[in-house]
Amino acid sequence: MKQYTSLNDIKNLNTLVKKAIQLKNNPFQYSHLGKNKTLIMLFFNASLRTRLSTEKAAKNLGMEVSILNINATWNIEFEEGTIMNLNTSEHIKEAAQVISQYGDILAIRAFPSLTDKEKDTAEWVLQSFQNYASIPIVNMESATDHPLQALADAITLEEHKTVQKPKVVLSWAPHPKALPHSVPNAFVHLMHRMSDTIDFVITHPKGYELDTKVTKNASIVYNQEEALQDADFVYTKNWSSFSDYGKILPMDTNDTNSTNHTNWTITQEKLGNAKFMHCLPIRRNVVAEDAVLDGNNSLVIAQANNRTYAAQVVLQEILMGLV
Amino acid sequence: MKQYTSLNDIKNLNTLVKKAIQLKNNPFQYSHLGKNKTLIMLFFNASLRTRLSTEKAAKNLGMEVSILNINATWNIEFEEGTIMNLNTSEHIKEAAQVISQYGDILAIRAFPSLTDKEKDTAEWVLQSFQNYASIPIVNMESATDHPLQALADAITLEEHKTVQKPKVVLSWAPHPKALPHSVPNAFVHLMHRMSDTIDFVITHPKGYELDTKVTKNASIVYNQEEALQDADFVYTKNWSSFSDYGKILPMDTNDTNSTNHTNWTITQEKLGNAKFMHCLPIRRNVVAEDAVLDGNNSLVIAQANNRTYAAQVVLQEILMGLV
Amino acid sequence: MKQYTSLNDIKNLNTLVKKAIQLKNNPFQYSHLGKNKTLIMLFFNASLRTRLSTEKAAKNLGMEVSILNINATWNIEFEEGTIMNLNTSEHIKEAAQVISQYGDILAIRAFPSLTDKEKDTAEWVLQSFQNYASIPIVNMESATDHPLQALADAITLEEHKTVQKPKVVLSWAPHPKALPHSVPNAFVHLMHRMSDTIDFVITHPKGYELDTKVTKNASIVYNQEEALQDADFVYTKNWSSFSDYGKILPMDTNDTNSTNHTNWTITQEKLGNAKFMHCLPIRRNVVAEDAVLDGNNSLVIAQANNRTYAAQVVLQEILMGLV
Known part of the structure; x- marks a missing residue:
């Protein structure tokens, strides 16, 4: 594996999943592989799960880890040809080349603006690092x-x-803040890759259609109850509107005072016997009720645990390519 | 040792102290013990001594260390049953369970609010982590x-x-800011454990009585001069009022313009031949005068050094229980 | 080497440079040297290159690294004899002594105020740490x-x-912010050390003279074009005025509306066949135009890479002295 910026970088998904599951039983078996290799983790946005799981994954492989939180003191310029006499202090050309010299793999988290649809869709930050970095890049959540x-x-x-x-x-759920499309997009990508072995349905209120370049021919059912019928897994997530970019839509677009689709909260009754999935963090009794999260069918803690082995199998494959 | 949230978790204090002193001569003798084990350090409040000494202790034992500073971007919900549509983005139930999967020991620093006496006294944050974490917890200063x-x-x-x-x-001393009771409480707990081998007296202005559930039958002398007579060790610390919770009291409660007990500063004259102790950081010429801190009887630097070996012997005992 | 606070701590510069170049081919050959030794990195100011390169250098030597970003929550008092009842919470005497107990080498970054010339020139922060720390100090950029x-x-x-x-x-270049003298000073120190093997010229607008205690007898040419003639290397850097301390000067001191010496930007035409050097970060099209930085004669990425080996050879020499 040369990098891991999207699922497309995985040749054989099934094999990689099986490797990851094997790793769980013996997470230190490749602890020689990362010797004298450094993972640099660059955070433009805060992180808990990604930070701790990816750090642990790297250390399980024997890597050194350098963590850098980017904040207001270090504004990177991404535009070409700018006269940098304002707020940005370093150009991505230098930044990416320089950082590449201090590590062997570069992991980046950079959320979307949710205001500039064009730049977000073009993966402005991640793509800029890919253009100028000379070491493999791992996407720790991009636009x-x-x-x-x-x-x-x-x-x-x-x-x-x-x-x-x-x-x-995949069911949309309400949330008080406007959230990115990265997680639902990633899950839709996955469902397309697993289309032979999975029946996939998306459900969300009208107006919350994801980028059609992502959803392609995926089945969309606007009635949540109908969509959830006979589900084996319900993957829940809020996202903001893609067409009315980055906005939370009123419930009835004719009535801007309407409440915020609170009837889309996942309840134990809606879930039935299906397994419940969510990437966390989750707002209890907004996205899903307590009974769902505290019930036996919730997989959210298991999902979080698998973040370590997902990161580890990816780093492992990249390290093998580096030797 | 299953955890270290209070002195009660130590079965034999004397033995543990002796082990720690032995460790100082050979701090790396158990460097195999922490191999492939991770200490996660979670800071809700800033730290210098605790951060560096505990990190060093863990690394002396061969552990990996992950440090996470919790700030405004990650507000944890501690209440049960809340509809999380306001400022909190993750519930302690998920947070504690998830973090437990990325490490082997979880160390937590969480200061009191000094406004909500009931929650502080109930150790709201620490206790919530204890309720939901699945790995041993170490208290790096709680409410x-x-x-x-x-x-x-x-x-x-x-x-x-x-x-x-x-x-x-144990002598109260003045300070410009309202401070927690954690350090004086911890020292009083220690004195109760050492009551066979130590004569213990507490001195502070009236109104600064610590929680009586902590002090129990400890001797309190309101006259500082009298209390300090023939002292071998003077442990100095400011704390805010417990009864008038979290407040700095005027010197004379009948006169709210009164100055702030500045005559309680520890001077060389008051100290006499006694050894001076303080947990640091210390405000010079407010808590104690320069002559005390620069004198031969000050143990503050030695105390700070012992933080490493205190943390190390605790982590060591917990690791031995994990194997 | 007992410490590394200035070039004066290097006895034989040529030998050290040769050692560093050898290290690049085999950076892990001394990975046993730092075993059970800790580098504490203390940042009073943000850092990218220094942070990542020094951390990597230490880890290449097998050291543990503890990184502490000092912010507003931990204000150090540097004055003697103060009554600390205001904003400072810990005195440098305690801070330096305590930190010294948690590590083996202490690296410090502390920028100048650019307002208090006397304290900046006296290296107030660095010198205070030197006075009270009991372990070797490495200067990661001081006043x-x-x-x-x-x-x-x-x-x-x-x-x-x-x-x-x-x-x-060494050519001054324009910049929208008032910058420290640390980098040009360091380069001038280096040029004095290399005076047998280098012809050195400084060029800058009138009013931007560096501290004459630093420049000594160095040749200063106020006409940039003249200075750059037949140059082999052009080291470019902005700095604020030293005489009108910390200020950006108007182009013509008789005309305060004058623009900011934009004609001092390094262009490809000015550079000619010379190699271009800069410590980074660099403001493109302000300090130097794109053509310079994207051209084959730019050494800025190579310079950044050499930061790792500079730090490593210094830490190595200090570690050898510790054993």
């Missing part, structure tokens, strides 16, 4: 994708499926 | 306790006592 | 010096010189 989460989800699905071809529903 | 400091103080007392049963005085 | 950068520059010059005695020009 439009979160492939480490998708791989962890693939592992979780493999571990918990009980039927040959389970029905998986 | 009402600082057991790593107490253990470091026990080591320091053992190393510097010159009489069979020394007299130890 | 008036940046010796790790100078050593990296020496390595870069050695690697890229093609004539016996190259002409090296």
Whole structure:
């Protein structure tokens, strides 16, 4: 593996998922592989799960880890040809080349602006690092994708499926803040990769259609109850509107005072016997009610645990390519 | 040892102190013990001594260390049953369970609010982590306790006592900011544990009585001069009022313009031949005068050094229980 | 080597540069040297290159690294005899002594105020740490010096010189913010040390004279074009005025509306065949135009890479002295 910026960088998903599951039983078996190799983790946005799981994954492989939180004191210029006499103090050309000299793999987290649709969709930050970095890049959640989460989800699905071809529903859920599309996009990418072994349905209120370049021919059912029927897995996530970019939509677009689709919260009754998945952090009793999260069918803690092995199998494959 | 949230988790204090003192001569003798084990350090509040000494202790044992500073971007919800549509983005139930999967020991620093007496006294944050974490917890200073400091103080007392049963005085001292009760509480806990080998007196202005559930039958003398007489060790610390919770009291409660007990500053004259102890950081010429801190009887630097070995012996005991 | 606070701590510069160049081919050959030794990195100011390169250098030597970013929550008092009842919470006397107990080498970054010339020139922060710390100190850029950068520059010059005695020009360049003198000072120190093998010229607008205690008898040419003639290396850097301390000067001191010396930007035409050097970060099209930085004669990425080996050879020499 040369890099891991999207699921497309995985040649054989099934094999990688199986390797990750094996790793869980013996996470230190490749602890020589990362000797004298450094993972640099660059955070433009805060992180808990990604930070701790990826750091642990790297250390399980014997790597050194350098963590850099980018804040207001170090503004990177991404535009070409700018006269840099304002707020930006370093150009991505220098930044990416320089950092590449201090490490062997560069992991980056950079959320979307949710205001500049064009730049977000073009993966402005991640793509700029790819253009100028000279070491492999790992995407720790970018403007439009979160492939480490998708791989962890693939592992979780493999571990918990009980039927040959389970029905998986991606359901939108309400949230007080406008959130990115990276996680639902990543999950849709995964579902497309697993289309032979999974029946996939997306459900969300009208107006919350994801980028059609991502969803392609995926089945969309606007009635949540209908969509959830006979589901084996319900993957829940809020996201903001893509068409009315980065906005939270009123419930009824004719009535801007309407409440915020609170009836889309996942309840135990809606869930039925399906397994519940969410990338976390989750707002209890907004995205899903307590009974769902505290119930036996919740996989959210298992998903978070699989983040370590998703990151580890990815770093392992990249390290093998470096030797 | 299953955890270290208070001195109560130590079965035999004397044995542990002796082990810590032995460690100082050979700090790397158990460097195999922490191999492939991770200490996660979670800071809700800033730290210098605790951060560096605990990190060093863990690395002396061969552990990996992950450090996470919690700030405004990650607000944890501690209440049960809340509809999380406001400022909190993750519930302690998920947070504690998830973090537990990325490490082997979880160390937490969380200061009191000094406004909500009930929650502070109930150790709201620490107790919530204890309820939901699945790995051993180490208290790096909580709302009402600082057991790593107490253990470091026990080591320091053992190393510097010159009489069979020394007299130890805990003296309040002035400070411009309202401070927590965690350090004086921890020291009082220690004195109760050492009551067979120490004569203990507390002195402070009226109104600064600590929680009586902590002080129990400890001797309190309101006249500082009288209390300090014939002291072998003077442990100095400011704390805010417990009864008028979290407040700095005017010197004379009938006169709210009164100055702030500046005559309680520890001077060389007051100290006499006693050894001076303080957990640091210390405000010079407010808590104690320069002559005290620069004098030969100050143990503050030695105390800070013992923080490493207190943390190390605690982590060592917990690791031994994990294998 | 007992410490590295300035180039003066290097006895034989040439030998050290050669050692550093050898290290690049085999950076892990001394990975046993730092075993069970800890580098504490203390940042009063943000850092990218210094942070990552020094951390990597230490880890290449097998050291543990503890990184502490000092912010507003931990204000150190540097004055003697103060009554600390205001904003400072810990005195440098305690801070330096305590930190010294948690590590084996202490690296410090502390920029100048650019408002208090006397304290900046006296290296108030660095000197205070030197006074009270009990372990070797490494200067990661102080108020008036940046010796790790100078050593990296020496390595870069050695690697890229093609004539016996190259002409090296230090050229001031414009910048929207008032910047410290540490980098140009460090480079001038280096040029004095290399005076046998280098022809050195400084060029800057009138009013931007560096501290004459630093420049001594160095040749200053106020006409940039004249200074750059036949240069082999052009080391470019902005700095604020030293005489009108910390200020950006108007172009014509008789005309305060004058623009900011934009004609001092380094262009490809000015550079000619000379190699271009800069410590980074660099403001493109302000300090130097794109064509310079994207051209084959730019050494800025190589300089940044040499920061690792400069730091490593320094830490190595200090570690050898510790054993």
